[in-house]
Amino acid sequence: MSTAETRVRPVPTADHDANWWRQAAVYQIYPRSFADANGDGIGDLKGIISKVPYLKALGVDAVWLSPFYPSALADGGYDVDDYRNVDPKIGTLADFDDMTSALHAAGINVIVDIVPNHSSNRHAWFLEALAAGPGSAARNRYIFRDGKGDNGELPPADWTAAFGGPAWTQVSDGQWYLNTFTPEQPDWNWDNPEVREDFLKTLRFWADRGVDGFRIDVANLLVKDIPDDVPSNEELRAVDWAAGTHPLHDRDEVHEIYAEWRKVFNEYDPPLFAVAEAWVENAERRAKYASPDGLGQAFSFDLLLADFSAAQFRTIITDNLDQARRTGSTSTWVFSNHDVTRHATRYALEPLNGNKAKQGVAWIKAGGPRDALDLEGGIRRARAATVLMLALPGSAYLYQGEELGLHEVANIPAEHRQDPSFFRGSEWDGLGRDGCRVPLPWEPNGPSFGFGSSGAHLPQPAWFAEYAASVQEEPQDSTLNLYRRALAARHQLQSAESLDWVETGDENVLHFIRPGGWHVITNFGDTPVKLPAGEILLASSDLHDGQLPATTTVWLRA
Template identity: 45%
Template sequence: MSPATSTPSTIDADWWRDAVFYQIYIRSFADGNGDGVGDLAGIRARLPYLADLGIDALWITPFYPSPMADHGYDVADPRDVEPVFGDLAEFDALLAEAHARGIRVTVDLVPNHSSHDHEWFQAALAAAPGSPERARYHFQDGHGADGSRPPNNWPSVFGGPAWTRLPDGQWYLHLFAPEQPDLNFANPEVVADLEETMRFWLDRGVDGFRIDVAHGMAKPDGLPDMVPLDDTGLLADHAPGDERFDSEGVHAMHRRIRRVVEEYPGRMAVGEVWLRDDQRLARYLRADELQLAFNFKLVTAGWTAKEIRTAVEDSLATVAGTPAPACWVLSNHDVSRHVTRYGGGELGIRRARAAALLQLALPGAAYLYNGDELGMPDVELPDEALQDPIWERSGRAERGRDACRIPMPWSGAEPPYGFSSRADTWLPMPEGWGPLTADAQRADGNSMQSLYRAALALRSTSPLFAGEQVEWLQSPDGCVAFCRPGGLVCVLNLSGAPTPLPEGRVLVSSAPVEDGLLPDDAAVWLQP
């Protein structure tokens, strides 16, 4: 193992409180070796672009050895690199070069489950019921005289039951795909292994972790039946009665995770916690648990002033009694891209530009998804191109998440737009994306990318963004307006007509401001 690279984390231990993170879905960002799949070398080659854009940190999705049943979220070895993506030497080089540019690097931690190819699960399959090997997972006898019914009624997030039966009659639990057996965190060996994985990457110099399914891990004693729900997917409202998630014991695990993180000054962890209940979400942000938790209220809010203001108010209220700042998300690899959610086409682009200024004006941390800065939309793929396990697990009733995972267009007028030297990329890229490419937008001062670059530069240098609260300002119906303690004023107009702006100097706007009027579906930053 290489010695830990020098890291900017030691300069500012609380850097993450207002950082702008850039999520890289590794398969779709940049292909460095010409096989049609994004990789670590591709990220490394694009570091100048990321530095120029002005982000503070990266979150790289799993690049660990995996049979790719869920494109890397089925981890066979959490302490190595999948050859498709590179090797440890390539990761170390990427980390060192990112740090040299002042960009921090965080990586995915996938604690809830392993791959079925993990050596532990293979040992469990070979061992007898009741063995120590099976105790690392959730193996149970079934119900009924012959044990032919699953141990409980839990559904898989990806469709179908959350249990698979083995030839010896026992069942094993998998909240996701059968290739992703759930680990048993009541087993000390499982906890110790997670801590070893964390130290492995922290010793190499990573700046923190994004914790996958952070409200998972712990399971209630006895694995009782859950209340049947209309929606049992990952993005569902995991209300009381959904025994699969948010079990009380999960907080003990987050305290263990926090203790390891705090052994390394300036490091952090952010949790993927799909909970709509603000009070329950706040419990993950106590002083000895997560530093950050994604708040998905903006992801689920409709494009109305009332819903957006409520999303912001609820998000700020969630963190108000905790040490944590808010953490804002508009898109990621699991949800429809917001250009598409907001109507698609020119309408979706106009609204996405306004949403970008809203997100980046709010206090706290912000997460961008690769391609947000280009205005990438979802792409509806032909059935034969779909790869998300949700497609098959749902009986081909749900198309899954591939539409928001299309590779990034970098340059040129035809696929693969500089993403790869190979034309047939892992997911097909559409025709007509020439104007969307990073190169085309770099040369256009009015592009989405130029808007992001200008906004990120202001955010990182201006004292107007000081403070972790907002003061709501009086505004016309259909508008959202607030002021930061440092003085920044943000106005978002969803009224359906141009609206007069308050007094102030326009710093940046998502659409042209003429005669003191902000157009509909637009946002502006003002200095009073």
């Protein structure tokens, strides 16, 4: 597209910076659990509109919306029926436009989730594929194979889906289709030009409605090379996952797709932003997704997987900043999202063999007893870690409710659970991901703690009352007000994308200086340490007598 044909799109402010994403604070909204405007128990777009003043006061630069598309909710909306519409239970396209306009008027960018590895089994093209039969052009949009056995009664391979159960599902005419996640989520065939062109249409559709960027779900899985003689699970395990040639995972050819997407992003003025969710083997593989010729940024989950440890944090921060310099992108920092146990809870449990990601499994399986949590220590560590993270160069990704200090809701009865990983026997964080998706508490009372005028689609615990947003408005030491102060100070202080380490001589204390001369010091230890002289700009907990308490972060200007 020539310069004369560049598409000018709406932006939040007249002085909008095209590079806003490089050091943005991005707030993830799980729409069904954020705010319910019509009282049906499900969060909606009008609910988001009603909370725009809250988001503006919080001080975020962008919101990222998890899927809001029409869906049977076999996987929390990541089973998409129609990529260019809104689920009627959540709203309409007109509501989406109103929401985007309201967020832009508040100076907040809008990022939407794109789910390109699979559609739902209710998508019009999948229904057409089923009706058209083997060998048809419609069926070639997905990954179908004949089965094994005398009559094709066995699946093409013994693969296991991500959420448990088989990764191949048989249809009525005997063929099998690949479902990497659930049977309700058939994988697209990205060798098919129709699929590629339709996703370009989807990207332009949302960009033309004012979207500023995209989060790309499982960006590493799109391209597959499955021979007629499908390899077994054991054969797949023997393949080098970091070579770019694995049949299913992180193939080099996937970047040809994102180069096409980048051309679409650059059709717009200012260009669109994108961030990859790519769980890959090493930093070199992840860097490919952050290329300026591709998506431009990729999630790092390194801090999310780390213990509350000065040594681990320093190594991760140093490595990620180095990766960013080599790609020309910026680092991404995240502790919680819709797929993992909330970090206030992870930090309230003892490390499990150093594997923080699975730390809560035993606790959740035991019913999530509150008395087994170090509640005070967990939130102190979470606050200290977050204040440190918000001082780092790069993008900070926050998950709804973490600004309230919410813990994981573990004790959800089986009859109320929704996550397929629970029903299909996966070990994903113990009993599935519903515990971090419980609707937010806005008020300390009412049928759903202010989420809506009636109940909520996932049960909320009684202890939500003390974490409600309205309860935290006045106390200056509340977690909500800490986030507000930190985000406001971040906006004032952020400048060049660098930092300099200061050696402390204490293995439990990290200290770095950001351009402009502001110091960030975190005490990961159990005893107070002396603070250097300076003006205190922010602290994650109260300071006394010139000391930095245990599990506390401070920003100061020396």
